[in-house]
Amino acid sequence: MRYSAALAALAMASLASAQNATTVVVGLAPGGAGPALAFDPPTVKAANGTVITFEFRGAPGNHTVTQSTFANPCAQMAGGFDSGYIQIPAGTTEGFPTWNLTITDDSKPIWYYCAQTVPSPHCIGGMVGGINTPDTGNTYENFLAAAKAIPPASFSGSATAPALTGPGASATAAPGPFSGSITGFAIPTEAGGASGSASASGGASGTGSGSGAPAPSTTGGNNNGAMSAAANGAVVLLSMVAGAALL
Numbered sequence: 001m002r003y004s005a006a007l008a009a010l011a012m013a014s015l016a017s018a019q020n021a022t023t024v025v026v027g028l029a030p031g032g033a034g035p036a037l038a039f040d041p042p043t044v045k046a047a048n049g050t051v052i053t054f055e056f057r058g059a060p061g062n063h064t065v066t067q068s069t070f071a072n073p074c075a076q077m078a079g080g081f082d083s084g085y086i087q088i089p090a091g092t093t094e095g096f097p098t099w100n101l102t103i104t105d106d107s108k109p110i111w112y113y114c115a116q117t118v119p120s121p122h123c124i125g126g127m128v129g130g131i132n133t134p135d136t137g138n139t140y141e142n143f144l145a146a147a148k149a150i151p152p153a154s155f156s157g158s159a160t161a162p163a164l165t166g167p168g169a170s171a172t173a174a175p176g177p178f179s180g181s182i183t184g185f186a187i188p189t190e191a192g193g194a195s196g197s198a199s200a201s202g203g204a205s206g207t208g209s210g211s212g213a214p215a216p217s218t219t220g221g222n223n224n225g226a227m228s229a230a231a232n233g234a235v236v237l238l239s240m241v242a243g244a245a246l247l
């Protein structure tokens with residue numbers, strides 16, 4: 001009885017403040033209206049030890065969560081974290097992979113972006129996010145504006161293999177699990193798996209000069225065969241646990 005009451009309280013606390021949200025949706029517009037170049041919410045406050053769950057929901061979509069710097073919003077930070085590319089086929093409605101990033105230094109802002117280059121650089125389109133961002137000076141709004149001002153020709157993608165650790169945050173595992181047609185880590189296409197989509201197959205040539213997109217290699221799938229059924233429940237639970245830590 002007391003246990004369930006505590007769980008309910010945790011759930012309410014978790015839902016009470018968007019600012020302290022610990023689940024960030026990758027690839028949906030704020031509010032959840034369709035595929036878009038966005039992280040939702042774009043900024044979160046998270047104390048040390050908080051687990052932020054990135055949930056790759058945009059379908060179709062192929063996105064990354066890649067650490068950058070305020071000074072260079074759309075370039076992978078040296079030694080920064082990187083989820084690798086996660087491709088969600090059109091029509092996917094469940095089994096979305098997640099990536100859990102634990103905050104290890106809440107004294108400095110953490111900046112990140114999506115490194116996808118197809119059909120055009122998502123970062124320059126505004127797919128950027130921040131953790132513990134300042135309210136003045138180097139704000140998220142200024143970070144976003146700087147990203148949008150970058151010449152597309154100067155943009156490059158990120159490495160295909162995930163990097164689990166970066167300044168201020170780290171993960172203990174790569175994104176996953178991958179179920180159905182969801183794949184990852186080496187697929188710089190926007191909407192693979194969407195049958196009959198000319199734009200998807202044509203996208204690769206549209207990246208233009210300087211894309212620097214990683215060369216397709218072997219299909220990802222390090223996590224193929226991992227259990228998938230519990231994915232959504234795990235997100236909720238982690239969110240609740242982190243919510244308690246923030247109280």
Ligand SMILES: [Cu+2]
Binds near residue numbers: 037062064115
């Ligand atoms: Cu993206």
